[in-house]
Amino acid sequence: MTxxxxxxxxxxxxxxxxxxxxxxxSEQVAESFIGSGEEENSWLLGIATRAAEARIVVDxxxxxxxxxxxxxxxxxxRERIRATGPTVAYAPPEPRGTLRRVA
Amino acid sequence: xxxxxxxxxxxxxxxxxxxxxxxxxxxxIVPLDRWRRERAAxxxxxxxxxxxxxxxxxxxxxxxxxxGIDLIALEFPAFxxxxxxxxxxxxxxxxxxxGELRAVGQILRDxxxxxxxxxxxxxxxxxxxxxxxxxxxxxxxxxxxxxAADARPAAAALRQR
Amino acid sequence: MYRYDSYDTQLVAERVSQFRGQVxxxxxxxxxxxxxxxLRLLNGLYLQLHAYMLRVxxxxxxxxSDQMRMLAHIARRYDKGYGHFTTRQNIQFNWTKLEDAxxxxxxxxxxxxxxxxxxxxTIRNTTADPFAGVAADEIEDPRITCEIIRQWSTxxxxxxxxxxxxxxxxxxxxxxxxxxxxxxIGLAMRRNETGDVGYEVMVGGGQGRTPMxxxxxxxxxxxxxxxxYLEAILRVYNxxxxxxxxxxxxxxxxxxxxxxxxxxxxxxxxxxxxxxxxPDLDPAEVARIAAFFEPPAYEPVDPTGYRAMLFEDRAxxxxxxxxxAPHKQTGYAIASISLKPEGEAPGDATAxxxxxxxxxxxxxxxxxxxxxxxxxxxxxxxxxxxxYELWQGLRAHGLAxxxxxxxxxxxxxxxxxxxxxxxxxxxxxxxxxxxxxxNLDRQHDIGELRLKISGCINACGxxxxxxxxxxxxxxxxxxxxxxxLGGRADEDAxxxxxxxxxxxxxxxxDAVETIVHTYLGLRRDGERFVDTxxxxxxxxxxxxLYDAR
Numbered sequence: 001m002t003x004x005x006x007x008x009x010x011x012x013x014x015x016x017x018x019x020x021x022x023x024x025x026s027e028q029v030a031e032s033f034i035g036s037g038e039e040e041n042s043w044l045l046g047i048a049t050r051a052a053e054a055r056i057v058v059d060x061x062x063x064x065x066x067x068x069x070x071x072x073x074x075x076x077x078r079e080r081i082r083a084t085g086p087t088v089a090y091a092p093p094e095p096r097g098t099l100r101r102v103a
Numbered sequence: 104x105x106x107x108x109x110x111x112x113x114x115x116x117x118x119x120x121x122x123x124x125x126x127x128x129x130x131x132i133v134p135l136d137r138w139r140r141e142r143a144a145x146x147x148x149x150x151x152x153x154x155x156x157x158x159x160x161x162x163x164x165x166x167x168x169x170x171g172i173d174l175i176a177l178e179f180p181a182f183x184x185x186x187x188x189x190x191x192x193x194x195x196x197x198x199x200x201x202g203e204l205r206a207v208g209q210i211l212r213d214x215x216x217x218x219x220x221x222x223x224x225x226x227x228x229x230x231x232x233x234x235x236x237x238x239x240x241x242x243x244x245x246x247x248x249x250x251a252a253d254a255r256p257a258a259a260a261l262r263q264r
Numbered sequence: 265m266y267r268y269d270s271y272d273t274q275l276v277a278e279r280v281s282q283f284r285g286q287v288x289x290x291x292x293x294x295x296x297x298x299x300x301x302x303l304r305l306l307n308g309l310y311l312q313l314h315a316y317m318l319r320v321x322x323x324x325x326x327x328x329s330d331q332m333r334m335l336a337h338i339a340r341r342y343d344k345g346y347g348h349f350t351t352r353q354n355i356q357f358n359w360t361k362l363e364d365a366x367x368x369x370x371x372x373x374x375x376x377x378x379x380x381x382x383x384x385x386t387i388r389n390t391t392a393d394p395f396a397g398v399a400a401d402e403i404e405d406p407r408i409t410c411e412i413i414r415q416w417s418t419x420x421x422x423x424x425x426x427x428x429x430x431x432x433x434x435x436x437x438x439x440x441x442x443x444x445x446x447x448x449i450g451l452a453m454r455r456n457e458t459g460d461v462g463y464e465v466m467v468g469g470g471q472g473r474t475p476m477x478x479x480x481x482x483x484x485x486x487x488x489x490x491x492x493y494l495e496a497i498l499r500v501y502n503x504x505x506x507x508x509x510x511x512x513x514x515x516x517x518x519x520x521x522x523x524x525x526x527x528x529x530x531x532x533x534x535x536x537x538x539x540x541x542x543p544d545l546d547p548a549e550v551a552r553i554a555a556f557f558e559p560p561a562y563e564p565v566d567p568t569g570y571r572a573m574l575f576e577d578r579a580x581x582x583x584x585x586x587x588x589a590p591h592k593q594t595g596y597a598i599a600s601i602s603l604k605p606e607g608e609a610p611g612d613a614t615a616x617x618x619x620x621x622x623x624x625x626x627x628x629x630x631x632x633x634x635x636x637x638x639x640x641x642x643x644x645x646x647x648x649x650x651x652y653e654l655w656q657g658l659r660a661h662g663l664a665x666x667x668x669x670x671x672x673x674x675x676x677x678x679x680x681x682x683x684x685x686x687x688x689x690x691x692x693x694x695x696x697x698x699x700x701x702x703n704l705d706r707q708h709d710i711g712e713l714r715l716k717i718s719g720c721i722n723a724c725g726x727x728x729x730x731x732x733x734x735x736x737x738x739x740x741x742x743x744x745x746x747x748x749l750g751g752r753a754d755e756d757a758x759x760x761x762x763x764x765x766x767x768x769x770x771x772x773x774d775a776v777e778t779i780v781h782t783y784l785g786l787r788r789d790g791e792r793f794v795d796t797x798x799x800x801x802x803x804x805x806x807x808x809l810y811d812a813r
Contacts, residue, residue, distance in 0.1 A: 009311060009315070009316075011290075011291070011362065012291060012361065012362050012363040013361045013363065014311070014314075014315040014316040014359075014360070014361050014362060015315065016313075016315075052297070053293075055290075055291060055292075058297050058311065059297065059311065075741075077680070077738075077741055077743070078313070078680060078686075078687075081313065081680055081681060081689075082313050082314065085314065086314070086681035086682060086691075087681055087689060087691075087692060088609055088691045088692060088695065090344055090345075090346060090612075182299075182302065182425070183302060183385065184425065184507055185385070185422075185423070185425025185427075185502055186502060186503055186507075188421065188422045188423075188424075188425065188502070189422055189499050189503050190503070196541065197537060211299055211302070213286065213303050214424075214425075216421070217419075217421035217422075217424055218421070220421035221421050221422055233294065236294075243278065243281075243282045243285075244275060244278045244279065244282065244419060245274065245278060246271050246272075246274045246275040247419070248275070248415040248416060248418050248419065248420075249415075249416050249420055249421075249491075249543045250542075250543055251421050251422065257543070258272075258275075258415070259415075259545055259546060259549040260546075261271065262269070262271065262549060262552065263546055263548050263549060
């Protein structure tokens with residue numbers, strides 16, 4: 001049976017978040033609650049939809065995951081990048097190594 | 104609920120479905136197709152007559168007989184469908200239509216000003232809409248770069264005064 | 265450059281206020297996301313892969329140093345300290361917050377900037393030649409036209425809900441540095457037999473899923489009829505453009521399906537009814553706008569000294585060779601600032617770099633900067649005698665890479681690292697190619713080679729018009745890259761042709777190396793890559809790439 005989690009973005013601040021076991025939202029995909037099967041997935045999406053209506057998050061949806069060390073890890077390349085951030089360093093570095101931020 | 108001239112008003116018009124009887128003692132709006140089919144019957148009509156156009160209807164058939172039509176309702180099947188803005192302007196500016204021009208269908212409060220500038224004077228609101236806010240929507244922006252169907256002067260004209 | 269009067273200022277201020285109200289209604293629940301989305305997009309605010317992305321308009325790519333400083337401030341205060349310059353001369357901030365957006369717009373309004381219609385099914389930023397006003401081959405500064413179009417198209421009540429987005433570009437010179445032929449409407453300034461200035465009007469160009477070159481529907485449109493003619497085109501499109509299928513909704517599809525002749529007839533018929541009653545501007549208003557684009561009072565310049573430095577400093581000479589273009593005024597020059605340093609994300613600039621460019625613009629370029637659709641910056645009013653000092657100032661901030669128009673000057677969309685629409689990543693491919701060809705001598709030997717990368721079929725990296733184009737495609741979850749050759753964005757615009765099956769991510773950079781190697785082996789004297797390709801066609805490249813396998 002395929003496993004899914006729910007992801008969304010925080011409405012006001014925009015960060016990528018994942019639905020956790022207690023109905024909260026975490027930026028860490030490893031903290032997401034993994035659902036198996038259609039019934040569970042519907043239930044999770046229902047919780048997320050209510051959170052969207054309550055203006056906590058926007059555009060929640062289900063993504064397929066596998067388990068990695070007991071925690072969720074997205075199957076889709078796009079969702080992996082969404083979970084970990086851009087795969088490239090942000091911004092060109094200034095000479096003399098002044099400004100360089102990494103994901 | 105209806106917003107007209109910036110106010111919330113009662114709607115006296117009846118929207119008549121394709122197969123229903125058309126009341127002859129009340130203002131009634133009929134779909135364009137039905138109007139085309141039953142045109143002759145309307146010639147003796149005393150009560151005001153309205154025609155409702157879908158967003159892909161053209162003005163070819165009614166352009167010449169606009170004086171006989173008291174209200175034209177232009178549909179917005181989705182708020183992303185902008186065809187009726189052009190149709191409204193053509194009615195006002197090309198064909199000189201002076202009757203009531205009503206926006207119906209899926210419309211947003213923040214589109215009301217655009218619609219008013221294209222020549223609409225009434226707006227049929229969704230049932231749960233906050234009408235006061237809708238009425239206020241017509242005056243969000245007071246500067247217009249381009250002339251439209253309304254009388255408001257464009258910035259270019261104001262600059263040259 | 266154009267300066268706001270009280271009307272311009274008022275409109276932008278009211279717009280900020282309106283948006284503030286819309287955000288408040290979204291946050292308090294009066295507006296659903298479905299209702300808010302089109303409104304948010306009308307102010308350039310996207311929900312992207314990681315966060316809200318704000319696209320700020322840089323009208324026809326012209327910026328003042330004050331405006332650049334404000335962009336730096338926004339990058340620092342509301343984002344992660346950097347911004348991305350796009351292929352439409354705009355700037356994107358990748359990490360903004362919805363709740364900050366009204367304040368960001370308020371800050372932008374302080375310097376006469378906004379994010380109006382940088383998204384949505386509206387008329388977008390009208391782009392122009394980045395050398396406008398200073399190019400030697402110009403008929404007229406196209407930015408006057410662009411400013412006229414900008415105002416006419418802003419909050420146009422009839423054209424805010426088009427079938428799809430709408431992009432207009434204007435060139436004022438015969439050499440097209442604005443890629444007008446791949447825009448929904450392309451305007452090329454022309455002179456008629458009596459010497460009057462007008463426009464050749466081209467319609468239906470575009471990239472994306474179905475790339476097409478624009479078709480001319482009018483050889484010469486007198487200047488005074490510009491807006492009524494545009495209104496006619498937009499009205500025909502608004503009424504007849506497809507609304508059943510997002511991928512067939514651009515005007516290029518309408519022109520293609522209707523046929524150019526029939527489409528032209530419809531436009532001309534509509535225009536006939538419109539002209540005289542429409543939005544055409546009073547000559548006095550045109551003159552008012554044109555006055556903002558009068559050439560500056562260039563001071564006479566002593567040309568000595570500068571040339572000597574070319575012999576003394578090899579690195580400076582390389583930079584001049586690639587990055588400096590002739591100016592219409594003797595003793596002056598145009599310099600491009602490359603935002604493609606070796607191994608970095610193309611088009612990105614840090615807040616500190618933006619501030620540095622602003623300072624250098626104040627010092628050397630009369631406070632004016634341009635943004636190009638190839639994701640670089642330009643300083644348009646330089647004295648030749650200042651070039652050496654400018655170059656040193658650029659070098660101190662990593663802004664002096666001498667690769668303009670060369671293979672290191674890669675154009676790439678943000679791709680799957682940032683963009684919610686992307687299917688593959690584009691920046692890592694750009695970085696690897698950039699590192700492979702880092703050697704400047706090699707780049708100069710290869711010569712002009714415009715390499716463009718798109719991370720999905722929407723083609724925001726303009727790969728269709730790259731001499732070498734790379735399109736990322738997803739194959740069962742793996743990143744593959746399809747190569748096209750022979751695309752051109754200039755007056756001889758052409759859509760690149762696919763060379764063969766796509767390459768796996770680990771092979772695509774080698775493929776580019778093979779293509780370059782093949783070109784170098786075949787070229788004749790003075791031929792650029794694109795000239796050799798035109799002469800020999802695909803076969804030698806296909807052979808080199810695929811026959812060995």
